[in-house]
Amino acid sequence: MSNVAQADIYTAPEDFVAKAHIDAAGYASMYEASVADPAAYWAEQAQRVDWIKPFTKVKDASFELGNVSIKWFEDGTLNVAANCVDRHLEIRGDQTAIIWEPDSPDTPAKHITYRVLHENVCRMANVLKAQGVTKGDRVVLYLPMIPEAAYAMLACARLGAIHSIVFAGFSPDALADRINGCGAKVVITSDEAPRGGRKTALKSNTDQALNHCDDHVKCLVVKHTGGQTTWVAGRDIDLNAEMANAGTDCPAVEVGAEDPLFILYTSGSTGKPKGVVHTSGGYLVYAAMTHLYTFDYHDGDVFWCTADVGWVTGHSYIIYGPLANGATTVMFEGVPTYPDAGRFWEVCAKHKVNQFYTAPTAIRALMGKGAEWVEKHDLSSLRLLGSVGEPINPEAWNWYNEHVGKGRCPIVDTFWQTETGGHLITPLPGAIPQKPGSATKPFFGVTPVILDPNTAEVQSETKAEGVLCIKDSWPGQMRTLWGDHERFEEAYFTQYPGYYFTGDGCRRDDDGYYWITGRVDDVINVSGHRMGTAEVESALVAHARVAEAAVVGYPHDIKGQGIYAYVTLMNDTQPSEELRKELVKWVRSEIGPIASPDLIQWAPGLPKTRSGKIMRRILRKIAENDYAALGDTSTLADPSVVDDLIENRMNRA
Ligand code: 6R9
Numbered sequence: 330m331s332n333v334a335q336a337d338i339y340t341a342p343e344d345f346v347a348k349a350h351i352d353a354a355g356y357a358s359m360y361e362a363s364v365a366d367p368a369a370y371w372a373e374q375a376q377r378v379d380w381i382k383p384f385t386k387v388k389d390a391s392f393e394l395g396n397v398s399i400k401w402f403e404d405g406t407l408n409v410a411a412n413c414v415d416r417h418l419e420i421r422g423d424q425t426a427i428i429w430e431p432d433s434p435d436t437p438a439k440h441i442t443y444r445v446l447h448e449n450v451c452r453m454a455n456v457l458k459a460q461g462v463t464k465g466d467r468v469v470l471y472l473p474m475i476p477e478a479a480y481a482m483l484a485c486a487r488l489g490a491i492h493s494i495v496f497a498g499f500s501p502d503a504l505a506d507r508i509n510g511c512g513a514k515v516v517i518t519s520d521e522a523p524r525g526g527r528k529t530a531l532k533s534n535t536d537q538a539l540n541h542c543d544d545h546v547k548c549l550v551v552k553h554t555g556g557q558t559t560w561v562a563g564r565d566i567d568l569n570a571e572m573a574n575a576g577t578d579c580p581a582v583e584v585g586a587e588d589p590l591f592i593l594y595t596s597g598s599t600g601k602p603k604g605v606v607h608t609s610g611g612y613l614v615y616a617a618m619t620h621l622y623t624f625d626y627h628d629g630d631v632f633w634c635t636a637d638v639g640w641v642t643g644h645s646y647i648i649y650g651p652l653a654n655g656a657t658t659v660m661f662e663g664v665p666t667y668p669d670a671g672r673f674w675e676v677c678a679k680h681k682v683n684q685f686y687t688a689p690t691a692i693r694a695l696m697g698k699g700a701e702w703v704e705k706h707d708l709s710s711l712r713l714l715g716s717v718g719e720p721i722n723p724e725a726w727n728w729y730n731e732h733v734g735k736g737r738c739p740i741v742d743t744f745w746q747t748e749t750g751g752h753l754i755t756p757l758p759g760a761i762p763q764k765p766g767s768a769t770k771p772f773f774g775v776t777p778v779i780l781d782p783n784t785a786e787v788q789s790e791t792k793a794e795g796v797l798c799i800k801d802s803w804p805g806q807m808r809t810l811w812g813d814h815e816r817f818e819e820a821y822f823t824q825y826p827g828y829y830f831t832g833d834g835c836r837r838d839d840d841g842y843y844w845i846t847g848r849v850d851d852v853i854n855v856s857g858h859r860m861g862t863a864e865v866e867s868a869l870v871a872h873a874r875v876a877e878a879a880v881v882g883y884p885h886d887i888k889g890q891g892i893y894a895y896v897t898l899m900n901d902t903q904p905s906e907e908l909r910k911e912l913v914k915w916v917r918s919e920i921g922p923i924a925s926p927d928l929i930q931w932a933p934g935l936p937k938t939r940s941g942k943i944m945r946r947i948l949r950k951i952a953e954n955d956y957a958a959l960g961d962t963s964t965l966a967d968p969s970v971v972d973d974l975i976e977n978r979m980n981r982a
Pocket of ligand 1: 595640641642716717718719720721742743744745746747748768831832833845847848854857858859
């Protein structure tokens with residue numbers, strides 16, 4: 330049976346629908362119930378989690394400016410690690426919890442059962458405990474995609490400690506900012522991180538970062554590649570040796586539903602990255618539930634989310650959601666194109682993956698290498714495909730559907746954010762027919778509204794376009810920004826008072842389907858990674874030769890958006906190719922490789938209003954190579970700078 334296509338509407342094959350958790354009628358009635366009486370609905374859904382002390386209050390949330398407060402299940406207590414590990418031991422102790430697939434296909438994969446997972450989580454928790462880590466303490470993880478990353482997350486959860494993962498592609502400076510930002514007691518890292526056959530020296534990066542941190546911060550080091558590291562006595566601890574000596578039992582600490590589970594830094598439109606805080610009860614309920622329904626996960630399935638645990642997708646859909654559901658989850662250390670462009674499909678075939686979840690940027694990159702890389706592998710185990718991180722263009726959707734899904738796997742295009750904890754808008758595969766490029770309909774309990782960007786008026790017609798906000802809270806929602814509740818209110822609740830503002834533009838079609846059109850703020854999406862243009866700008870101006878910089882996104886075939894930087898040099902500095910390279914290197918070292926500018930244009934002047942505000946609209950247009958329609962430039966202090974920028978534009982595609 331294959332997906333049934335009708336004027337670009339795809340319905341899941343009959344046999345898929347017959348087996349699915351939710352069908353069309355089920356979605357309609359459950360969605361209605363979830364928004365009609367959220368407290369009753371979520372009280373019932375929360376039973377999928379084991380509580381130590383049951384909650385009596387379900388929901389207490391206000392989006393009112395000056396008074397924003399979000400609480401779910403607040404008087405209940407639980408332990409997240411016990412929910413993800415211990416409670417499965419009795420019936421599925423010998424089932425594989427995690428399949429670890431290493432960077433190199435020549436290194437054997439590991440199958441970690443729930444029993445072994447329990448043992449290792451306890452060992453690591455005992456090591457952390459011996460370092461004085463207790464409930465509420467912060468632990469930073471800066472690790473490759475190795476089982477120890479999962480052990481460390483769950484060990485923190487077991488102790489009620491708060492983890493904050495820093496993606497291994499971030500620089501020492503970025504790492505130091507995050508360690509200091511959350512006041513971490515311990516950093517967990519490894520000697521090196523292999524990816525695509527290359528190695529990143531994580532321990533040496535951590536050494537550099539720790540030079541800028543409190544002397545009391547301890548460093549636990551996983552020996553992974555065996556690469557050479559320097560050792561600071563009294564600060565550095567051999568994690569493998571300590572774990573080998575640690576006990577395999579460690580009591581799970583009872584925490585409140587609203588105690589923080591993790592902090593994850595993400596880019597915003599202004600200033601430094603923001604420490605998004607997720608708490609324990611609501612987040613876990615939401616991650617588990619979305620994993621089950623969006624991916625139509627069934628007992629015994631093998632689920633693979635290709636994200637890194639350094640991003641929210643890895644938190645919710647490699648670790649917490651799948652493990653709460655007793656799933657088998659694949660954790661992949663490598664990249665899609667190593668050793669060749671068939672790696673994803675080879676791994677799908679090798680581990681008989683049933684649900685496969687990746688980003689459009691990866692699909693586009695692999696599409697460019699040709700379908701023959703897919704055809705080589707037996708993909709008959711696949712039942713469902715997923716997409717996340719950015720809008721998926723119909724060409725990529727169609728290629729994914731035809732070559733990977735062979736026309737028989739529903740595709741779930743899941744729209745959500747670091748802030749939302751789990752999917753907000755997504756097809757439920759047995760219930761909601763898909764349209765390529767549309768995230769379709771809201772998940773249970775999610776109330777999207779489209780507002781006019783200028784008047785902030787709610788667009789009540791079905792067909793509408795504007796900015797996407799959410800009217801009411803859902804359990805997976807972030808609760809605050811670490812140490813800065815004011816900034817939390819400012820960033821998400823001020824522009825459109827009374828609503829949670831996603832930062833995304835959106836349109837709704839005649840069928841009530843949602844189409845995300847991309848960020849409307851100064852956040853760009855590079856290969857599915859969020860980057861604040863302000864962050865790249867402040868890195869550039871920190872260079873001694875740079876006087877001023879303005880950064881915008883421009884369309885990029887593979888990455889979705891590329892980073893385009895306009896740089897004004899100091900008076901005494903001559904532009905050169907060498908300096909261009911140096912600036913790229915500089916940004917990489919200030920933030921990390923993911924922030925590397927793709928194009929740098931020397932700008933003798935930037936288009937500014939008379940009050941000195943940079944007119945980004947104009948810079949975006951020039952970067953898009955769409956300079957014919959620049960609109961009104963008469964308000965510029967010096968309109969002539971625009972001609973120079975157009976003449977020397979870098980993107981002539
Ligand atoms: C999960 C994640 C969030 C931003 C978000 C939006 C974009 C994510 C999308 C999508 C269109 C989708 N985004 N999923 N846009 N369709 N299915 O990616 O979190 O890193 O915080 O990024 O990504 O712009 O606002 P995060």
